[in-house]
Amino acid sequence: MYKKIIIPLILISGVYADDDRWGNRNDVAPVKNAIYIKECGSCHFAYQPGLLPQRSWTKMMGNLENHFDSDASLDDATTKYLANYLKANSAEKGIEYKRSRKILQSIRPNEVPLRITQTRYFINKHDEIPKKMIIQKEVGSLANCTVCHTTANKGNYSERAIKIPNYGAWKDD
Amino acid sequence: MKKYTLAILLCGVIANAGNFSPSMQGYIETLKSEAKQADSSFVDFNAKRGEKIFTTKHIGKSDDSISCTSCHGSNLTKNGQNPTTNKIIKPLGPSVNKSRLTDIKEVQKWLRRNFKDVYNREGTALEKGDVLYYIQSK
Numbered sequence: 001m002y003k004k005i006i007i008p009l010i011l012i013s014g015v016y017a018d019d020d021r022w023g024n025r026n027d028v029a030p031v032k033n034a035i036y037i038k039e040c041g042s043c044h045f046a047y048q049p050g051l052l053p054q055r056s057w058t059k060m061m062g063n064l065e066n067h068f069d070s071d072a073s074l075d076d077a078t079t080k081y082l083a084n085y086l087k088a089n090s091a092e093k094g095i096e097y098k099r100s101r102k103i104l105q106s107i108r109p110n111e112v113p114l115r116i117t118q119t120r121y122f123i124n125k126h127d128e129i130p131k132k133m134i135i136q137k138e139v140g141s142l143a144n145c146t147v148c149h150t151t152a153n154k155g156n157y158s159e160r161a162i163k164i165p166n167y168g169a170w171k172d173d
Numbered sequence: 174m175k176k177y178t179l180a181i182l183l184c185g186v187i188a189n190a191g192n193f194s195p196s197m198q199g200y201i202e203t204l205k206s207e208a209k210q211a212d213s214s215f216v217d218f219n220a221k222r223g224e225k226i227f228t229t230k231h232i233g234k235s236d237d238s239i240s241c242t243s244c245h246g247s248n249l250t251k252n253g254q255n256p257t258t259n260k261i262i263k264p265l266g267p268s269v270n271k272s273r274l275t276d277i278k279e280v281q282k283w284l285r286r287n288f289k290d291v292y293n294r295e296g297t298a299l300e301k302g303d304v305l306y307y308i309q310s311k
Contacts, residue, residue, distance in 0.1 A: 044258040068257070069235035071289040074282070140259040147259070 027099040030155035033085055039074060040082070045145050048155050049089035050100040051116045057086035059112050068114075099157060117142045128172070129164075138165035193274065193309060200277045201305065207298035215299065223307030226300055233291045241291055241304075249311035266311030274309060 028050040031037060037046045049057065061083040064072045074082070091100040099121075106121035113119050117126075126142055134142060145152040148170070151161040162170040193201055201218070208215045227241040244262055245253040250269045253262035267273045274280060284304070288296040296304070 042260075043255055044260055065289075066234075070257070071234060071286040073286060075278075141257075144259050 026097065026155040027157045028097045028155045029089060029094045029100070030153070035078070036082060036085055039078060043070070043072065044143065045152065047116060047145070049086045050091050050094040050097055050155075051103060052091060052113065052119075053104055053107060054087050054090035054092055055112050056114060057090055058083065060114055061086065097155075115143070125172075129170070133164050133167050136166060193305075196277055197274050197280070197305075200280065201302060204298045204302040204305075208302060211298060218299070218302035218306045220303070220306040220310045223303035223305070226296075226304050227307055231292050234289060234293055239291055241287060243291075249308065265308050267309060268311060274305065280305070 028048040031046050031048055036049075040046050060067070061079060064074060064079060073079075091104040094100040095104065102121045103116070103119050106119055106124075107113060116122055122142075129142075133139065139147050145157075148162050148164045149157050150163050151158070159170065159172055164170055192198070205215075205218070208218070227245075228247065230238045230240045233239045244255050245265050249266035250264050252264060254260070255262060264270045265273055267275075284301050285295055288294065288300070
């Protein structure tokens with residue numbers, strides 16, 4: 001009896017969670033954690049935890065002293081706090097979000113990618129972009145999400161919101 | 174006696190005006206006593222020495238020759254930029270960025286990380302104090 005009511009309710013709440021006022025669905029759960037934004041967002045875009053699986057975050061948080069050729073170490077309490085936050089919001093925890101689901105599906109079970117840019121889904125989505133658009137100084141690398149994805153901060157990576165510096169909109173064929 | 178103490182305190186406050194915040198001054202004093210312990214001839218930190226540490230290139234963690242200026246730029250009253258991620262770094266100079274050198278925890282965190290990035294080791298108390306004097310002067 002209850003199941004009949006509760007399950008549809010859960011489904012509905014899942015569908016409408018994090019929609020903006022125009023009903024645009026976010027691609028990945030947006031980041032709302034101020035400590036994550038402060039600590040991880042000071043050197044780079046605070047990538048949504050839903051862009052990588054739990055095992056990737058766990059591996060990354062276990063070696064912040066050697067974080068992509070940089071020392072990103074934190075005190076033990078903050079490291080533990082953020083590791084838990086990432087774990088609780090990893091791609092597996094947000095499969096109702098399109099990008100989390102697709103990234104997850106594109107990673108083999110034995111793979112533990114540390115770079116979102118090296119997941120198969122990401123590569124397929126970006127492999128047609130001419131190199132000159134990426135290496136120009138306004139962009140630098142594909143890890144610099146927000147410079148082209150104007151709504152990346154909100155967890156929205158829709159094609160409509162792409163604006164590549166000096167080149168403008170992007171249409172995927 | 175009370176007046177005398179007050180005068181000393183007041184002198185301290187005046188001498189410190191435009192310098193480190195009271196909490197940071199506490200950290201500077203800790204570094205001073207560590208520096209003194211390491212070298213009994215130590216007198217005070219020096220912004221000029223700090224500038225040299227800040228601007229000298231060294232093979233760092235990434236195997237590239239970098240200095241603090243690689244990210245922070247050589248003008249500390251202007252924005253810097255992380256060359257790997259392109260992220261803008263707000264000015265380090267407290268004269269234009271009041272939040273700099275106010276939070277000891279933050280200062281310690283970045284000194285630890287950035288010495289390792291540039292010099293592949295942590296800074297000594299003397300080096301950290303010198304660099305802080307240099308940044309504070311900007």
